[in-house]
Amino acid sequence: MTEPDAPPAAPSGALPQRQVALIDLLDRLLSGGVVLSGDLVLSIADIDLVRISLRALIVSISAEHPSPWDAALRPTSDVHYPPSADDS
Amino acid sequence: MTDVSYVYGVARDRDGCLDEVVADVPGVADAAVHLVRSERRPDVAVAASAVPAADFNEAALRTHLEDLAWLESVARAHHRVIEALAARTTVMPLRLATVYLDDDRVRAVLDARLTAFDRRLADLDGLVEWGVKIYVDVTEAEEAPPEPPAGSGREYLRRRRAARHAHEDVYRAVEDVAARVDSAARGYAVERARHRAQQGQLLTGPGENVVNDAYLVPADHAEQFRSEVEGSARGLPGIRIDVTGPWAPYSFAAPPDSEPTPRSAGP
Numbered sequence: 001m002t003e004p005d006a007p008p009a010a011p012s013g014a015l016p017q018r019q020v021a022l023i024d025l026l027d028r029l030l031s032g033g034v035v036l037s038g039d040l041v042l043s044i045a046d047i048d049l050v051r052i053s054l055r056a057l058i059v060s061i062s063a064e065h066p067s068p069w070d071a072a073l074r075p076t077s078d079v080h081y082p083p084s085a086d087d088s
Numbered sequence: 089m090t091d092v093s094y095v096y097g098v099a100r101d102r103d104g105c106l107d108e109v110v111a112d113v114p115g116v117a118d119a120a121v122h123l124v125r126s127e128r129r130p131d132v133a134v135a136a137s138a139v140p141a142a143d144f145n146e147a148a149l150r151t152h153l154e155d156l157a158w159l160e161s162v163a164r165a166h167h168r169v170i171e172a173l174a175a176r177t178t179v180m181p182l183r184l185a186t187v188y189l190d191d192d193r194v195r196a197v198l199d200a201r202l203t204a205f206d207r208r209l210a211d212l213d214g215l216v217e218w219g220v221k222i223y224v225d226v227t228e229a230e231e232a233p234p235e236p237p238a239g240s241g242r243e244y245l246r247r248r249r250a251a252r253h254a255h256e257d258v259y260r261a262v263e264d265v266a267a268r269v270d271s272a273a274r275g276y277a278v279e280r281a282r283h284r285a286q287q288g289q290l291l292t293g294p295g296e297n298v299v300n301d302a303y304l305v306p307a308d309h310a311e312q313f314r315s316e317v318e319g320s321a322r323g324l325p326g327i328r329i330d331v332t333g334p335w336a337p338y339s340f341a342a343p344p345d346s347e348p349t350p351r352s353a354g355p
Contacts (some may be wrong), residue, residue, distance in 0.1 A: 020332065023290040024219055025163050027283045027300065028338030033183035034098070035342070036197060 091138035092145075093188045096121070096169045097181040097336075098198070100209045101133045106177065110135055113172045116165040117143060124194045126202055132209065134198050135169055136191060144187045153185075174336035178213045180205065181338045208343055215278065216307045216334035220269060220317055221286070223328040224262050225295030226255050258326040265321045266299050269329065272316040277303035281339035295328055302339035310334055 094116055099106060101123070110121040115137035123133040142148060152158045166184055173179040188194045198205070274280070283300040291297065305313045314331050321327045 020167070021292045022160055022163065023286055023292060024332050025167055026290070027286070028335065029163050029166060029184040031283060032281070032338035033181045033341050035183050036186055
């Protein structure tokens with residue numbers, strides 16, 4: 001990570017195209033990723049949308065990982081604060 | 089038809105080559121992908137697509153997100169764009185279905201967070217995510233040569249007890265395995281993120297998922313990481329380790345909130 005000229009993210013071929021399991025992908029896309037509040041959606045930050053709809057399918061949606069980004073970027077006005085989840 | 093801007097991730101564009109990288113990748117709703125740049129820092133760019141407002145406004149998303157086929161197609165398209173970027177540079181994925189009114193709004197958000205994005209991209213440079221899942225499959229652990237049907241109540245109880253002990257043994261063993269896996273993984277990883285154990289209809293493979301973690305690992309230690317982690321349950325019936333990746337750093341896109349980030353070598 002110190003060689004400035006090395007290919008940054010990965011050596012060639014390290015991220016080959018492959019069909020990943022949907023459940024693994026949704027773990028990452030619905031509870032990982034940077035949470036910004038968009039203009040149009042209440043933002044999937046409040047995954048409530050998905051959690052309610054697809055609870056049977058996807059229960060890995062994270063109430064435990066709300067959004068560290070919120071704290072990191074608190075001064076900015078349009079950062080979204082997800083409502084605390086009421087998971088049982 | 090009105091379009092809105094769907095955003096995928098923030099990427100480092102060191103040499104201005106990323107436009108080409110995203111040009112060939114179909115995005116969500118088969119839309120073309122382009123980069124939105126900050127005027128202040130042309131090397132930090134957001135990958136975006138113009139998508140129909142009618143499908144991505146709040147009401148439409150509420151409906152669409154109940155449709156697993158729609159969710160899957162958007163998730164896979166989002167992932168395709170992130171993978172294409174990750175193959176070339178450092179990328180910080182954004183959460184699924186983040187939508188702005190237009191590219192000017194995207195640029196404004198990028199400008200407002202430029203410092204934080206830049207810092208996190210520097211932290212993530214040269215690192216990839218690996219998923220590590222541990223499964224318990226008690227049926228495998230119980231598998232014994234078939235016995236004749238229990239002839240007596242006592243015999244039946246004996247077998248029930250043996251089965252229960254087998255379960256207990258496996259669950260005890262999996263704790264050791266989890267500790268061993270974590271210790272092996274941390275030999276290489278700079279961060280760990282925990283996902284909730286997987287359940288539900290989308291679950292793949294046999295057994296019960298008991299650990300669903302992600303580790304952020306230097307790309308050049310990928311193979312050692314994988315082989316050490318995979319080796320941690322060798323010879324233990326009923327326990328299975330599934331390593332997935334390498335992934336773009338989805339689970340680490342936001343800085344860790346508890347422990348300080350090891351900021352080894354900034355640029």
